[in-house]
Amino acid sequence: MGIYRIGIDVGGTHTDAVLLDQNNQVLSETKSSTTEDVATGIYNAMHKIIADAKVPREEVKYAMLGTTHCTNAIVERKRLNKIAVVRIGAPATLAVKPLIGVPNDLREELGKHVYIVRGGHEFDGREIVSLDEKHLYEIADKIKGKVDSIAITSVFSPVSQAHEGRAGEIFKEILGEDLAISLSSEIGSVGLLERENATILNASVVNVAKTAADGFINALKNEGIEAKVFFGQNDGTLMSVEYAVKYPIFTVACGPTNSLRGASYLSNLSDAIVVDVGGTTSDIGVLVQSFPRESSLAVEIGGARTNFRMPDLISIGLGGGTIVRIQDDGTFTIGPDSVGYRLPEKSLIFGGDTLTTTDVAVALNKVNLGEASKVRHLNKELLEKVYQRMVELVEEAVDKMKTSSDPVPVILVGGGSILLPEKLNGASEVIRPEHSGVANAIGSAISQVSGQVEKIYALDEVGREKAMEAAKEQAKAEAINAGADPESLVIVDIEDVPLAYLPGNATRIRVKAAGELVQEEKDALTI
Structure with missing residues (x-):
């Protein structure tokens, strides 16, 4: 019994598709025109590679999609979620309002419900002021029924996520578990305004990502394929559908990235x-x-x-x-x-x-x-x-x-x-x-799964060795969550930037771990 995987990359001109065997050899490939509704183009490409390769449909176990859906939605200002923007940072950040420097048409679209709440942290994790939970409950009542996605950003949340996490809990309690919530500490790095923008954009394309995911899964079902579905992300690795719908912003540059990964694989460089x-x-x-x-x-x-x-x-x-x-x-x-x-x-x-x-x-x-x-x-x-x-x-x-x-x-x-x-x-x-x-479709098919962490550590308190270890463990845990096989994990990137302007010998550590997809059929194959 074989294990086959499909890789699809949707570009502005072509939808490319490949079918690979378990040794990553190309069995069939096609380029078909990208269609207005995208799903049709995906279906056409998929149908052709499976018909050409004549493999049993039940042996196609994995399907990877690289898509520009979310980028196009942001660029075209279409199909965006109704969002609320909540910044935790009063009184420290009142001088600069959210969405400053964002083009007017995008600000009008995304800036209908903007709130700044008391709270936030210093760079070393101390509270600036305690979180104003009463205000958060009031906001939740106000926006009930008006929004379907919330972007929450707190000052220095990459150092302490406590206030963002609590705010998220309050919104879910009042507005229901199904509400999409984007926390900035899980999306951007240090730098309040840019991280806030990334979080707002993420919150605005949740529905677009859901539609793309559903379209892809339905195209597979129509073809009679029950495969595990993954999305390509910006760093050249994969994420599960659940992860992609939570963090759609990470798919924005996956097209060119897939081409780079495919090029590396095809040329052995x-x-x-x-x-x-x-x-x-x-x-x-x-x-x-x-x-x-x-x-x-x-x-x-x-x-x-x-x-x-x-x-x-x-x-x-x-x-x-x-x-x-x-x-x-x-x-x-x-x-x-x-x-x-x-x-x-x-x-x-x-x-x-x-x-x-x-x-x-x-x-x-x-x-x-x-x-x-x-x-x-x-x-x-x-x-x-x-x-x-x-x-x-x-x-x-x-x-x-x-x-x-x-x-x-x-x-x-x-x-x-x-x-x-x-x-x-x-x-x-x-x-x-x-x-x-x-190469782009091959890049999406052969990709590994990764996890990344970026945090500020005060080395006077924990020491460099311990800080590095903690960051590595967290990156590995993230990768396993996203669907990586724990045994194949390797650390592929470490960055350590001393922050001279912060006391306590602070440093910013970024670690990325990547590994192969969990092969569910492992046991079956060894028999």
């Missing part, structure tokens, strides 16, 4: 730069020990500054469908707009009227696609210049991501990667692995 060329953009990221390098800067999502874990990426407006415009005097521009998923009808080689980067590559005999005769009449000399500039755009982005001037391996993945040459300046080698067109 743990340290390299990955260029993922899609239909509209190219994402350039860095692999460190097979995982994406994380961004240390605040990240903007839909115009709001946030500070939760995100991969360090550069996106450039160059993809397979990018529009090339040539002026009469021989000057030209590349993008940033793209024909996207309409490439098969819009570009010249497919009988359309728009000159795209793919047409340029075909005219110069770099790629064999469509009808080359339709681009034969174009000025080759000029197209060489255009192609040269396309390559330079990628080389510049690769250089920006390098930490030294030494050449590094560059792995090309994504459907549009056929456009790029075998050699790039600044690359020690250019690797184009087999199945690179669906």
